[in-house]
Amino acid sequence: MDDTNGRNGAGRTDRTIHREVSAPHAHDELESLREELDRIDGQLLDSVRDRIDVCARIAVVKRRSAIPMMQPRRVGAVHEHARSYAQRHDLSVDFLRNLYDLLIAETCRVEDAIIDAVEPPDELGVRVRAVGGD
Template identity: 55%
Template structure:
């Protein structure tokens, strides 16, 4: 009988690689949100509407195209960007409200 509590060394190496990729992914998401904060400040300073539907569509289209070109389900990437954009909008709303309150 195989002991399933101790994964083979190869699996541990792959999991370690995945953990490193996750750190990069999370750091990239943090950097994206930081950039969105700077964008929100610019929008507040120049009285630009927070929501830019054309831009949202462009970003989602670009994600879908990336998926098609790289063997990733385009619908998955569009849904993922939907979540990312929702958080971006929330962060921008907070930042714009703070900027206009001062």
């Protein structure tokens, strides 16, 4: 029975009781969603690694051909692609711009390390771990 404050006899609101009854189901649902998110995060991390690996191979070509590391047109094209993607998929343009700023900064670091290395990189086996980093 509710008192005048909308509370049941145990001193809890009906909404609190509803949450306690549905909590086991919500817990299972959250666990399932978190497992899905963990799989997606793994794919995202693998994609970031793969992207940096390709940029490392690009750096080998730039080094071999004496092409400058920084390519402003390419950076602009990558940002434009992210902006367009964000707009088409109802995502934050600022978020994707910031994300790509981080990705580009890291790939520039990797490319610089390869281009400026004293020893020529192994063109077939260049990997991100070969240039280190924190």
